Amino acid sequence: MAPKKKAGLQTVQKETDELERKVNALVQYFNTLGVSERAETSQRCSELQSTVTAILTTLQKLTKADEWAPVGDYDQRKRQEEERLRTLQTKLRALTVQPQDNSAEDEDDSEDEDSQEEHADFAQDDDDDDDDDEGDDRKSAQKSDVCYVVLSSFRGQEEGDLIVKKGAVVKILEKSDDGWWFAQDKEGNKGLVPKTYLKKMSPNERVAEIKNDDDEDEEDGDDDEDEVQEGESDPADRKPSTASNWDTVRQAVSEIDATDVLSAMGAIPPGFRPSTLSKLLEEGTSYRASHYIQPRLSQSELSFKDLQLDPDTGKVLARPARVCVNVILWSCRMIPPPGVGLRVLSRHVRLCAFNGTEVLSNVHTVRASYTPSSPKTWSFSPRVSSMLPSLLDGDCFFRCDSHSPDLGILFELGVTYIRNSTGERGDLSCGWAFLKLFDENGALIPLRTQELIVHGGTPYEGVVDTFHTSTKKGGSTGVLHQILMTRKLPKLIIRLRSPNTRTREQLSLLPDTLLGCMSTVPLLVLYRQLLADTLLLDRVTMQNADLICSSVLATFPKVLDQSDLMDAFRKSWVEQENNLKRSDKKDVAVLKKLFESVYMSSVFPLLFSAEMPDPLWANEDTEAQRARLIYSPTQKISLETMLSSNHKHQAFSIGQISYDLLTSAWN
Structure with a gap:
């Protein structure tokens, strides 16, 4: 008898559905219990967490070869199941932490004493963090209990998330390896926040925060004075005061983000962000073509690294680059447009060389065209009777000599807008796409037409598909349904091509790294x-x-x-x-x-x-x-x-x- 094939993706989906029902039932049961009775559910939470981890491990090991029959859009469906399991982990972790917090709050009979105790925890966060080796029965031995500044507003996407605004100060109650930390704000609200949205506060920063609160509220200022004295006597505070530096940092952190205002008005989709590449272009010429067209000096600074003459012909010596391809921007589909109140001045795509952490080339911009009857579709290189302006020309060259294994092309879809009410201008990112140019073996990917899914957020946030149309929980998961849902995803269609012989010879005379028309x-x-x-x-x-x-x-x-x-x-x-x-x-x-x-x-x-x-x-x-x-x-x-x-x-x-x-x- 042939060996039985191991469980595939559909089996994992069924197990996840069953597990999801159990977790939701446990959450409902947990909410009906008293504070003293909630501690008894910790064992059940631990068992379910172990089950989630086991299923997640099985899912990560699955491949297409494990399926009994072909599965449409396999990678996306696998990623959706992983997100469901991560969500269940988050819910169970919240149940595990909540009984400890509530039991600590029940130690005092007065609500005023509870608020004072929580406020005192904010003042003691660094002492608790530095005294982990003195582990006793104190609450600081079980939690990190450290204050952080919120760098960007987080609106919450799932049940159990904590909604925080940019510039707010939160106390971290528990840290986890998956990047979602359990936090508490000053009003006592608790929930999960991504760690990438947070920045740890130094003692001097906390002193400045307390002084600011003292100006706003005289009563809270009395408690804050004790916190200031503790911060000044903290042995970890060895550095001199940097009040002037903190004023600059505080102004940048507490400044209201324009996208927060527009998002609250409903003028932009949730996945829109301030343009990352536009900011680089505004910083000077470091990311412009004028900088990269210049010759580079060698390490000794006594000769040029990328500019030599051929002694036989007297022409510039050709220099082959690691990547030299022709990139043609074709179209963008299902791109969500801004809402009312904004007038779009430009729709464009900015592209550059990127390795996942830093920009490696100049930033090249191509403006897109569209028709009012189809605002979600962008096109490039319109047909004109005269010479096509280079700003509208989607036929680009990409030349880069970086040896990073993660080298690729970063595409940022953006709009330049003006607010009708105030006349304020700004640049927004409608999403981004990244095309990795080399496979796991270090070979260049096939040069052909590519359909790249456009993600919300920024490349540094990871994948934030908040404006994508995704499969609803409990909905149909058939192949035809997946195909229909895939067509609704925002996509950027490009074509990679190898330059012809004459063009390749010309490109070899250019700098090692350069993008352009x-x-x-x-x-x-x-x-x-x-x-x-x-x-x-x-x-x-x-x-x-x-x-x-x-x-x-x-x-x-x-x-x-x-x-x-x-x-x-x-x-x-x-x-x-x-x-x-x-x-x-x-x-x-x-x-x-x-x-x-x-x-x-x-x-x-x-x-x-x-x-x-x-x-x-x-x-x-x-x-x-x-x-x-x-x-x-x-x-x-x-x-x-x-x-x-x-x-x-x-x-x-x-x-x-x-x-x-x-x-x-x-x-």
Whole structure:
């Protein structure tokens, strides 16, 4: 007789359903008991916890090969069962902790004494945490009992969760390995909070918190004075006072998050967050293409790491990167739109190299288009009669030389909005998706069309699928039902492609790590060639670091960060290149001269014109005004019009014509 096949996913689902009924029955029974009688249920809780752990272990070991018949969307159904078991663990853990808290509260007959005891626990949290070795019958020996600051508002998703606001202070009663900690706020409410939302308070921070409470409530301030004295005499407080630093931290923590206000108004879905990648772009040029297009110095800082010349041809030496692929943004489906009260100025996708913990490249942005009749569907690369603007072009290149095993592409779907009532602008993340580029064996994944599920929250929170349509408990779990539910999930559709031979040769001349639009590659290659000629051939010695007189080298990175100027340069370049002979198009010397000539006669005058407003992201008025100056024949700025007395220039700066090697090159 053939050996009996072990239980599959459906068997685990049945066991989980039965276990869920038992846990819910125990919770109802627990609520009907008195405080003294609740301790008797601890043994039953322990038994159910052991059962949950056993089923969870069995589930984690299951694979598709263990199934008796094919199961549709196996990974998602397995993940849903794991979430159900985790929820049961959380409920049982809450029952285990609650009797201890209630019994401690019953030791006093007066409600006033109970509140004073709880308030005193807040003052003693660090002493209890530091004196774990003195373990006696005190409550601190059974619980962590430490105060934490809430970094981000948590609204609660399941029964037993504690709703907390950003900046609030909570006391941690129990810590668990699954990341959900049992906490109590100052009003006495108890529940579970994710540990990633919390930050431990130092003694100095607690002193500042108490002083703030003293200003708000005089009666509570009397109790807080005792806490201040305890904090000052705490032997763990060895460092000098950092009140000024804490003021800065406190201001950042207690600041009301705009997303909290919008979420309370019902203007955004729960999965929306402040944009992570937009904040990186606002911090300067560290995550912009202008930073990554510059050459990198070697470890000795006496030569360039990624910029060398081929001695035979005199061209930039090709450098193969670990990953060099063509990424085409195709569409986004079932993306929840913002609600009433917000006017969307831009829908876009930002992408970058990511290894799960840090951004490894520049952040590239592609704007999406949509139709009002289908607001949940985004599309890219619309068909236009003229040259497609690079901001709308979803045809991108991805080049990265990181050797991280978790290297992949992070996609953040975002919207830029303005509140109709206040005129406030902001950037929100509608969700994110991550595509890991290498499998467990270190091989590059197949280059094909990918449908990526869009998750709520941020990449640093983990998977927060709060606006996803998921299977309801007790509902149908058939294959057809799963297929229908999968179609309702927010998805990003992209296509990975291997560049052709000519494009691959051009990309190999670019920096080891860079993202950008495919249409700009020829211009980037010529800029790198000019850099190599100037830095490796024209310098007197390799140790010379004087300023280099070159307006093209000095200002082209600024143009690269302004997509409308880059489009104007590309348009002028294509027009001039089409007039060249076939032999001249292959001559690097001719192309370099044409590059400098077209650049200086087209975008360089615009870059330093006093009439040209500074670029503002998703500002319609500014974009329209810049477009009039760039493309209007009557207002077009050239070298001739710049010499006219009617033209206004920006104040001259040496940086307009000089390339600083020391500040441009980076390690």
